[in-house]
Each structure stands twice: as C-alpha cells, then as structure tokens.
C-alpha cells in the first residue's frame with residue numbers, strides 16, 4: 001500500500017466534539033492534522049498553500065465547505081478535498097462535484113469510512129510529492145545499475161507505453177510497487193490516476209465492491225453508491241498488489257473483467273465500459289500455484305502478457321553501495337544530518353543477506369542516519385543496527401539505550417510515531433506500549 005504516514009491533513013469542522021474525534025483518530029493512524037473551527041482561519045491558511053489533502057464540513061459559518069473547496073483548489077489544483085455533511089442535498093453534491101471534490105461523506109459515518117476515503121484520495125493524487133521530497137530525489141528514484149536491473153529497465157521501457165497487462169514478481173521489498181509506478185508514469189496514462197489495491201489486505205467479500213463498486217443497499221452497510229476502483233481509475237492504471245491472495249470466486253470475476261473490460265457494480269443491473277490498464281504483483285510463486293490448482297490457469301495466461309521478475313538484492317550486490325548512498329543522502333537531507341559512510345560500514349552492508357531486500361536496506365540506513373554515533377556508519381554500527389532490526393521488539397535489558405534511541409528517533413521524525421516505529425523496526429503498537437512505560 002501507499003505509505004501514508006506523516007501525510008498532512010487540514011481539517012475544517014465547527015463542532016468541537018466531531019473535530020476532536022476526527023483529529024484523534026487520524027493522528028492515531030499516523031497523519032498530521034491541522035484543525036480549524038471556522039472558515040475564515042482555514043481559508044487564510046489555505047492561501048499560504050502547501051495543502052494537499054483537506055477534509056471539511058459543509059455547513060460551518062457564513063461560508064461553507066464549498067468555499068473551502070474553492071480555496072483549496074486555488075492553492076493547488078491537485079489538492080484532494082473530502083467534504084462531509086449531515087445535510088447533503090442534490091445541490092451541494094452537484095456543487096461539490098463541479099468544484100472537483102474528491103469524495104463526499106454523509107454524516108454520521110464510521111471513522112473507517114473516512115480513513116478509506118483519505119487513503120483513496122492519497123492514492124489517486126498524482127504521485128508528485130511536496131518540494132522537500134522533490135529536491136531529495138533528483139533524476140531517478142529507481143536505483144540500481146546491476147545487469148539484472150538494467151534488463152528490467154529495458155523491458156519496462158518497451159512495455160510501459162503499451163496497454164499490455166504486466167505481472168511483476170519478486171520477493172518482498174524488491175521494488176515491485178516502484179516498478180508498477182514507473183510503468184504508469186512512462187505511459188500515455190501518466191496524467192490519469194494510478195490506483196494501488198492491496199488484494200491481500202481487503203477481505204475477499206469486499207474485494208468485488210471495492211473494485212467494481214456497489215449500489216446503495218447492495219449489502220448491509222452500503223449506505224450510498226460506491227464507485228469502484230476500476231471506474232475511479234478510468235484512463236489510468238490499477239495496480240493489483242498481492243494478486244496471489246485472491247480467492248477462487250474473485251479470480252473468475254477478474255478474468256471476466258479482463259476479457260470484457262466492463263464493470264458491473266454490486267447490485268446494479270447495468271455494466272459500464274472502463275478503460276484501465278492492469279498491472280499486478282505478487283511475491284508468491286504463481287506458476288506453482290497454477291500447478292497446484294490454487295490459481296486459475298486461464299487467469300494466469302490473461303495476466304501473464306509481460307512478466308517482470310525483480311532480482312533479490314543478494315543477487316545484485318553491486319547495487320548495495322548505490323542504494324546505501326542514495327538513501328544516506330536522502331535521510332541526511334531529511335533529518336539535517338551529515339552522516340558519512342565508511343569503507344568498513346559498506347563492507348558490512350555487503351556481507352548481509354538482505355532477507356527484506358531494498359526496503360530493509362532503506363529502513364536500516366534511515367535508522368543509522370538518525371542514530372549513528374559520531375556521524376559515521378562503520379562496521380560496528382551496521383552490526384548493531386542489523387541486530388536491533390532482527391530482534392524486532394528490542395531487548396528489555398537494553399532499556400536505557402532503547403529509551404534514548406526512541407527519544408532521538410521521535411525527535412528526528414518530529415514526533416511522528418508511525419514513522420518512528422518504522423525507523424526503529426518495531427510495530428506501532430509496541431512503540432505505544434514502550435512510550436506508555438516511559439511516560440512520554
């Protein structure tokens with residue numbers, strides 16, 4: 001899934017209890033929320049720019065959520081605006097749609113519904129990030145010059161401009177999603193949405209309505225028409241991640257979609273033609289799943305038009321120093337550090353087997369950038385960092401060092417707990433527990 005931690009959200013809501021509830025919930029989910037109780041302050045804030053995601057009530061004071069929408073779009077046409085109201089009418093929905101609002105939620109709603117809308121808004125936005133990121137990342141974000149990666153680039157450059165379905169295979173953390181985005185960005189569909197869907201994370205029963213949409217009342221809980229991902233991504237690319245996880249029933253539906261290119265929302269009598277390119281990925285052995293009868297052979301043939309198999313990092317060691325330096329520069333800039341890599345540190349990185357591939361290397365370098373003693377990454381600090389990542393939850397005997405590390409990482413990430421947990425290589429829940437114990 002898209003990384004959403006630390007994403008900034010501007011919230012406008014006059015009802016203090018609703019405001020507090022939403023702020024608390026979104027912060028727990030790792031977002032940074034700036035909340036306003038009136039349109040005046042919010043519009044003034046929007047005039048300064050830099051807002052990429054806005055959630056606003058509609059009826060607030062002398063001005064409304066539609067004014068917020070206009071102000072948000074004026075500062076950044078690509079800003080996603082989610083409007084919510086207990087008093088929706090045809091007129092407000094029309095005005096919201098005309099003004100380019102991303103979603104419209106009827107109050108009361110489940111907080112998970114809001115979260116879903118937020119995630120969808122982030123996913124649908126053009127992947128051009130804020131300035132800090134852009135400066136960090138010059139020409140290419142795909143690092144690697146090994147022959148294995150160059151072969152991948154060649155195939156990508158040939159296949160990207162076509163509409164061909166692509167299967168991306170590779171172990172966890174090898175860059176499958178990054179490749180899927182590159183394919184999209186280098187196609188004629190680049191200015192249309194790229195929508196990733198983690199098929200493994202969505203319950204099989206919901207996958208159909210998620211992708212094809214659902215009519216109001218199609219099932220319990222469907223309190224409004226929901227547009228499916230395939231339709232929302234029209235003219236763009238849909239990235240079906242963890243495709244090996246879909247069940248037999250959905251395999252049939254997906255096959256039919258790939259043959260007919262039509263979606264029929266759950267509960268709807270009518271089908272609509274959509275124009276989307278499909279890219280799928282999995283870290284499972286699909287071929288073997290086909291042989292074992294766990295994955296339909298006809299679907300496999302439909303998907304397997306072009307296949308990209310990303311090599312694991314241990315099979316392209318020449319990329320390790322390139323990636324290490326790339327991530328070091330990135331995190332030095334992000335955390336205002338001047339950490340340097342030593343030869344012994346690099347040698348140590350090269351000796352490691354990288355079961356988690358590029359993602360693991362990336363997290364390790366981020367951690368080292370924040371925690372490296374004397375601003376140097378040497379063999380010892382690499383060994384320590386690898387050991388800390390392996391044990392996951394961290395040893396209780398090292399409580400003191402651990403507390404110190406947690407404080408430093410939290411400071412570096414500006415107090416963002418989701419990010420900090422990632423850097424520390426522990427689960428967010430574990431971090432919360434530790435913080436409670438430390439009384440932070």
Ligand SMILES: Nc1ncnc2c1ncn2[C@@H]1O[C@H](COP(=O)(O)OP(=O)(O)OP(=O)(O)O)[C@@H](O)[C@H]1O
Nearest residue numbers: 141142143144171172173174175176177178358359
């Ligand atoms: N060649 C690369 N150059 C730069 N960054 C990379 C490269 N490959 C992967 N990454 C980074 O590593 C992280 C993991 O990559 P990605 O999410 O694409 O992996 P994945 O194969 O989809 O993993 P999973 O199977 O766990 O979903 C991302 O932050 C990505 O930006």
Ligand SMILES: [Mg+2]
Nearest residue numbers: 001176177241
């Ligand atoms: Mg992935």
